[in-house]
Amino acid sequence: MAGADSQDLLQTPLHDTHIAWGGRMVGFAGYAMPVQYKGIVDEHHHTRNEASLFDVSHMGQFAVTGADHDTTARALESLMPGDLVGLKPGEMRYTLLLNANGGIEDDLIVTRPAETDRDGTLLIVFNAGRKEHDVAILREKLGDKLSIETYFDSKALLALQGPKAADVLSRYCDLPQKLSFMNAAPATIEGLDVYVSRAGYTGEDGFELSVANEDAAKLAELLVSNDEVEPAGLGARDSLRLEAGLCLYGHDMDDQRDPISAGLIFAIGKGRRVEGGFPGASKIQNLISDGVSEKRVGIKFEGRMPVREGADIVDENGDPIGKVTSGTFGPTIGSPVAFAYVPTDKAKIGTELTALVRGKPAKGTVTKLPFTPANYVRL
Amino acid sequence: MSDTKYTEDHEYIRVEGNQGTVGITDYAQEQLGDVVFVDVPEVGAKFSKGDEVAVVESVKAASEIYAPVSGTVTAVNETLADEPGLVNSDPVVNGWFFKIEIDDASELDGLLDDAAYKAHIE
Numbered sequence: 001m002a003g004a005d006s007q008d009l010l011q012t013p014l015h016d017t018h019i020a021w022g023g024r025m026v027g028f029a030g031y032a033m034p035v036q037y038k039g040i041v042d043e044h045h046h047t048r049n050e051a052s053l054f055d056v057s058h059m060g061q062f063a064v065t066g067a068d069h070d071t072t073a074r075a076l077e078s079l080m081p082g083d084l085v086g087l088k089p090g091e092m093r094y095t096l097l098l099n100a101n102g103g104i105e106d107d108l109i110v111t112r113p114a115e116t117d118r119d120g121t122l123l124i125v126f127n128a129g130r131k132e133h134d135v136a137i138l139r140e141k142l143g144d145k146l147s148i149e150t151y152f153d154s155k156a157l158l159a160l161q162g163p164k165a166a167d168v169l170s171r172y173c174d175l176p177q178k179l180s181f182m183n184a185a186p187a188t189i190e191g192l193d194v195y196v197s198r199a200g201y202t203g204e205d206g207f208e209l210s211v212a213n214e215d216a217a218k219l220a221e222l223l224v225s226n227d228e229v230e231p232a233g234l235g236a237r238d239s240l241r242l243e244a245g246l247c248l249y250g251h252d253m254d255d256q257r258d259p260i261s262a263g264l265i266f267a268i269g270k271g272r273r274v275e276g277g278f279p280g281a282s283k284i285q286n287l288i289s290d291g292v293s294e295k296r297v298g299i300k301f302e303g304r305m306p307v308r309e310g311a312d313i314v315d316e317n318g319d320p321i322g323k324v325t326s327g328t329f330g331p332t333i334g335s336p337v338a339f340a341y342v343p344t345d346k347a348k349i350g351t352e353l354t355a356l357v358r359g360k361p362a363k364g365t366v367t368k369l370p371f372t373p374a375n376y377v378r379l
Numbered sequence: 380m381s382d383t384k385y386t387e388d389h390e391y392i393r394v395e396g397n398q399g400t401v402g403i404t405d406y407a408q409e410q411l412g413d414v415v416f417v418d419v420p421e422v423g424a425k426f427s428k429g430d431e432v433a434v435v436e437s438v439k440a441a442s443e444i445y446a447p448v449s450g451t452v453t454a455v456n457e458t459l460a461d462e463p464g465l466v467n468s469d470p471v472v473n474g475w476f477f478k479i480e481i482d483d484a485s486e487l488d489g490l491l492d493d494a495a496y497k498a499h500i501e
Contacts, residue, residue: 035439036412036439039412039413040412040413040437040438040439041412041413041415041438042413044438235412235438235439238439239438303416304415304416304460304463305416305418305436306415306416306436306438306441308441328438328439329415329416329436329438331438358418358434360418
């Protein structure tokens with residue numbers, strides 16, 4: 001197993017906290033991160049039933065600022081297909097950084113701050129493994145229009161996820177009663193300045209908490225001191241997001257993959273699908289109107305054998321027709337679950353498919369995503 | 380009278396006469412985490428020492444299990460199909476993977492004994 005101490009890995013501000021909590025550290029996207037504490041399956045179930053705290057400080061937080069909201073949003077829209085101009089104060093949106101071929105350079109969340117004195121600023125969270133690459137693109141394309149401030153070395157990000165997350169956070173601030181899913185606002189929690197957003201990567205209700213590095217351990221320890229909250233690692237984060245139908249960059253999509261076959265059309269604003277004005281727009285518009293030759297689907301398999309990334313989907317002759325891009329045993333579903341790209345005529349819900357694992361057939365059925373119901377809270 | 384030997388890759392083989400019972404050690408199950416599936420070999424299959432003979436899957440990853448000695452598989456632990464968690468809760472008694480008829484008992488001499496395995500994992 002990959003140890004965390006043998007490599008030259010970056011550490012998040014919670015590194016010592018993870019060690020104190022018994023985290024098993026592994027290398028991920030250049031950071032030493034806890035893959036688990038007590039165990040992945042326990043942490044997975046705890047997140048679905050109670051609440052878990054995840055350290056996601058490796059992700060790339062930064063802010064872009066222009067003269068006003070319209071200026072900043074329009075500049076970003078030249079690289080991203082989401083409706084960012086239409087963001088109201090406090091709203092967040094999932095969208096994509098695209099290249100000229102319509103391929104996905106990264107997926108991200110854009111937040112328009114609720115505070116009126118920050119009009120013109122948009123907050124962005126990119127993937128850990130792509131953040132330097134993404135910021136280089138933004139600086140090159142938008143550096144003359146916007147000021148770009150990274151928080152890579154100054155801010156931590158914690159995710160409190162699960163059905164009890166709102167109860168727990170309510171003990172420190174009133175935002176759980178005010179924030180709807182995909183909305184954000186600042187709060188003071190036990191004297192700490194925290195930017196709270198109602199979002200996550202587990203399919204459960206929950207919050208992401210952006211906080212200064214020097215306050216991160218204090219906030220993490222405060223949250224975990226609640227009876228309902230246990231720390232959880234990257235292993236559970238992966239099985240949770242897979243059951244929740246959520247893509248992982250570099251696995252389920254990459255710079256060669258268009259948003260339509262990836263099932264991410266919701267990341268493209270409705271008006272913008274018609275108007276275009278983002279990289280690869282004409283190609284993507286053609287894919288919307290003419291259809292795609294293959295699609296990402298969810299597959300639930302019989303038995304217990306996990307079907308993992310790289311496994312072939314085969315036809316009745318055993319010839320490959322598709323490929324699994326993420327897969328594991330889904331602890332809540334109680335079955336192996338996976339995402340795969342398959343020909344469009346095999347992508348219909350209920351289609352029976354076969355994957356090969358070490359030469360052995362695994363029978364599965366195309367299943368509606370998410371595998372587990374989304375429990376997002378909209379007030 | 381049985382005698383247990385270990386590989387550096389954390390398989391154990393419990394030897395009784397020319398029969399060996401193979402599984403993974405408590406240390407290995409702890410490192411793997413929750414086992415969700417074990418891909419066991421077929422009865423009658425022949426393996427050489429060091430061949431990949433089984434795969435143990437946790438939520439996170441698949442790990443290969445290698446034959447500690449050369450021989451023929453005589454039985455597999457059918458219980459693991461429904462209760463793969465036995466590998467975590469009881470790896471040595473009820474969480475074994477397969478039994479093997481040992482071709483050449485002298486191959487056992489190259490394996491670690493109890494004391495040497497303990498030193499290996501420390």
